[in-house]
Amino acid sequence: MTKQVVTANRLDDGLAVFYKADDSWHNSIDQASQVDAGPEAEALLAQASDERNQLCVVGPYLIDIDKEGAHATPVRYREMIRTLGPSVRPDLGYQAK
Amino acid sequence: MYKYDDYDQQLVDERVEQFREQVNRRLSGELSEEEFRPLRLMNGVYLQLHAYMLRVAIPYGTISTAQMRQFAYIARTYDKGYGHFTTRQNIQFNWPKLVDIPDILKDLSKVQMHAIQTSGNCIRNTTADQYAGASFDELEDPRPWCEIIRQWSTMHPEFTYLPRKFKMAVTGSPSDRAAVAIHDIGLRIRRDDQGDLGFEVMVGGGLGRTPMIGKTICEFLPKEDLLSYLEAILRVYNQFGRRDNKYKARIKILVHEIGAETFADLVEKEWVHIRDSALQLPQSEIDAIQAHFTPPPFEVLPSLSSVFADKVATDQAFAYWVKNNVREHKQQGYAIANISLKPVGGIPGDISHTQMDALADLADQYSFGEIRSTHEQNLVLAHVKRDDLYALWQKLDAYDLATPNSGLITDLIACPGLDYCALANSRSIPLAQRISNRFGELDRQHDIGKIQIKISGCINACTHHHVGHIGILGVDKKGQEFYQITLGGRADEHAKIGKIVGAGFSTDEVVDAVETLIDTYLNLRENKEETFLDAFNRVGEQPFKEALYDAR
Numbered sequence: 001m002t003k004q005v006v007t008a009n010r011l012d013d014g015l016a017v018f019y020k021a022d023d024s025w026h027n028s029i030d031q032a033s034q035v036d037a038g039p040e041a042e043a044l045l046a047q048a049s050d051e052r053n054q055l056c057v058v059g060p061y062l063i064d065i066d067k068e069g070a071h072a073t074p075v076r077y078r079e080m081i082r083t084l085g086p087s088v089r090p091d092l093g094y095q096a097k
Numbered sequence: 098m099y100k101y102d103d104y105d106q107q108l109v110d111e112r113v114e115q116f117r118e119q120v121n122r123r124l125s126g127e128l129s130e131e132e133f134r135p136l137r138l139m140n141g142v143y144l145q146l147h148a149y150m151l152r153v154a155i156p157y158g159t160i161s162t163a164q165m166r167q168f169a170y171i172a173r174t175y176d177k178g179y180g181h182f183t184t185r186q187n188i189q190f191n192w193p194k195l196v197d198i199p200d201i202l203k204d205l206s207k208v209q210m211h212a213i214q215t216s217g218n219c220i221r222n223t224t225a226d227q228y229a230g231a232s233f234d235e236l237e238d239p240r241p242w243c244e245i246i247r248q249w250s251t252m253h254p255e256f257t258y259l260p261r262k263f264k265m266a267v268t269g270s271p272s273d274r275a276a277v278a279i280h281d282i283g284l285r286i287r288r289d290d291q292g293d294l295g296f297e298v299m300v301g302g303g304l305g306r307t308p309m310i311g312k313t314i315c316e317f318l319p320k321e322d323l324l325s326y327l328e329a330i331l332r333v334y335n336q337f338g339r340r341d342n343k344y345k346a347r348i349k350i351l352v353h354e355i356g357a358e359t360f361a362d363l364v365e366k367e368w369v370h371i372r373d374s375a376l377q378l379p380q381s382e383i384d385a386i387q388a389h390f391t392p393p394p395f396e397v398l399p400s401l402s403s404v405f406a407d408k409v410a411t412d413q414a415f416a417y418w419v420k421n422n423v424r425e426h427k428q429q430g431y432a433i434a435n436i437s438l439k440p441v442g443g444i445p446g447d448i449s450h451t452q453m454d455a456l457a458d459l460a461d462q463y464s465f466g467e468i469r470s471t472h473e474q475n476l477v478l479a480h481v482k483r484d485d486l487y488a489l490w491q492k493l494d495a496y497d498l499a500t501p502n503s504g505l506i507t508d509l510i511a512c513p514g515l516d517y518c519a520l521a522n523s524r525s526i527p528l529a530q531r532i533s534n535r536f537g538e539l540d541r542q543h544d545i546g547k548i549q550i551k552i553s554g555c556i557n558a559c560t561h562h563h564v565g566h567i568g569i570l571g572v573d574k575k576g577q578e579f580y581q582i583t584l585g586g587r588a589d590e591h592a593k594i595g596k597i598v599g600a601g602f603s604t605d606e607v608v609d610a611v612e613t614l615i616d617t618y619l620n621l622r623e624n625k626e627e628t629f630l631d632a633f634n635r636v637g638e639q640p641f642k643e644a645l646y647d648a649r
Contacts, residue, residue, distance in 0.1 A: 009144055009148075011123070011124065011130075011195065012124065012194060012195055012196050013148065013149075013194040013195065013196070014144055014145075014147070014148035014149035014192075014193075014194065014195060015147065015148055016146065016147055051126075054126070054129065054130065055124075055126050058130050058144055059130070059144075075576070076576060077515065077576070077578070078146070078515055078521075081146060081515060081516060082146050082147065085147060086147070086516035086517055086526075087516055087524065087527060088444055088516050088524075088526045088527055088530065089444075089516075092177055092192075093147055
């Protein structure tokens with residue numbers, strides 16, 4: 001079963017963030033809740049998109065990830081770049097920290 | 098350059114405060130994202146992959162040194178120390194926080210800048226020849242006309258919700274450096290048979306999914322009729338342009354579907370009603386705007402500069418920069434200096450805050466306090482004394498701004514692509530860097546000669562890849578980046594859409610493919626003077642196609 005996490009951009013600063021089921025948003029995808037694609041993922045997305053979260057983030061959506069466990073890796077390269085920062089500027093974004 | 102009057106300043110200041118309120122209402126929950134999104138876009142605020150992006154309008158690519166210093170200030174205060182010049186002569190900041198953007202806009206308003214209409218389905222910043230007022234072949238400076246268009250189109254109530262975005266460009270020279278034929282409206286200043294100056298009007302140019310070259314619907318438009326005629330075009334588009342399908346909503350589709358002649362007839366019919374209205378430009382108004390663009394106080398200088406000639410003869414690195422980056426100026430003793438933002442292996446169009454500040458100082462010292470941005474993601478000091486070129490070059494070099502590659506293969510154009518852009522399918526910048534590194538050696542660049550490579554990371558074609566001599570389009574093929582090559586395009590006065598040469602290339606293959614194209618050209622050219630494009634036009638695509646695909 002494909003695993004998914006919920007991602008969005010934080011409203012105030014626009015940074016890419018990842019959702020944990022305790023209703024918190026994190027800069028690292030590793031802290032996101034990993035759920036099975038399908039009803040479980042849809043339920044998590046609905047929770048992440050509720051009225052209160054609309055004040056925290058913009059445009060939550062589900063992404064496929066490759067691995068379970070400590071290090072989640074997005075399947076799509078686009079999402080990989082969002083978890084790291086621009087590939088041409090390793091000094092910027094999350095990868096710089 | 099144009100200076101805001103009280104009305105302009107008030108308008109921009111009020112808009113900043115209006116946006117501040119809108120941001121506050123979004124943060125408090127009073128506005129939903131759905132409600133807020135069109136408002137932020139109208140103020141140039143996009144949401145990209147990593148952060149918000151703010152696109153600031155640079156009207157017709159003319160920047161004062163105070164404005165350039167303000168860009169530097171914004172880059173280091175609110176962003177990550179750099180900005181990015183775009184293919185529409187604008188500048189983008191890649192990391193501003195939404196909560197800071199009202200303050201950024203306030204800081205911009207202090208130097209008469211804003212981000213209004215840099216997004217949305219409205220009339221965008223009008224672009225122009227970067228050599229305006231300096232080029233020896235110019236009939237007239239296009240910038241006063243751009244400014245007139247800016248004033249007419251800013252917050253024009255009828256054209257705020259067009260079917261789709263709308264872009265205009267103006268050139269005052271027969272040599273088209275503003276790519277007017279690929280704009281929704283392209284204006285070319287020309288003479289009629291009486292010797293009077295007016296405009297050739299082209300409509301329906303554009304790239305993206307359906308690339309088209311603009312069609313001339315008016316061979317000669319008297320100057321005083323400019324705004325009424327433009328208004329007539331926009332009205333016809335606003336009425337008949339498609340709103341049901343965003344991919345068919347640009348004016349080029351309308352002009353193509355009904356035909357340029359029918360479109361021109363509709364414009365004529367509309368124009369009859371408004372030609373003699375308040376839109377007719379009084380000469381006094383034209384004069385008042387043109388007064389903002391009077392030539393700077395040039396000195397009377399000899400045509401030959403012994404200082405300059407001596408340095409060219411004795412300093413090879415300087416001589417190369419002069420050969421590649423310096424262009425003839427209409428004023429004797431002066432020259433146009435192109436400042437490359439394409440260091441070999443660098444990120445096209447990016448500039449650091451220290452470089453911005455340095456360039457502002459150099460423009461104050463050597464070019465009447467004015468800088469131009471180009472649609473090729475470079476900058477220009479338009480009025481430099483030939484005697485000063487050597488000192489200027491030395492100082493540019495100290496800030497890594499003296500790359501001698503203007504018009505050469507490493508002067509390539511690339512969009513932010515998947516490294517930043519939410520719309521992109523593939524990365525553009527790393528490919529630009531790899532091509533730049535592959536061909537970076539200057540002797541090799543000189544051997545290859547003039548050529549334009551344009552790389553877009555998606556079909557929206559922000560870099561105008563269809564009109565690159567070599568155009569490269571990044572696509573997503575089953576999760577992998579793939580690159581499709583077009584050949585033979587051009588954006589100048591002989592504008593033409595390039596042809597897709599064949600199947601695309603993987604990330605690993607594409608730089609070799611470009612090298613194959615270049616080697617094929619070098620082998621078949623008749624002499625060193627025959628450019629890549631000339632050779633391609635002589636022999637056609639077949640030899641290039643064979644070289645690319647026969648060995649596969």
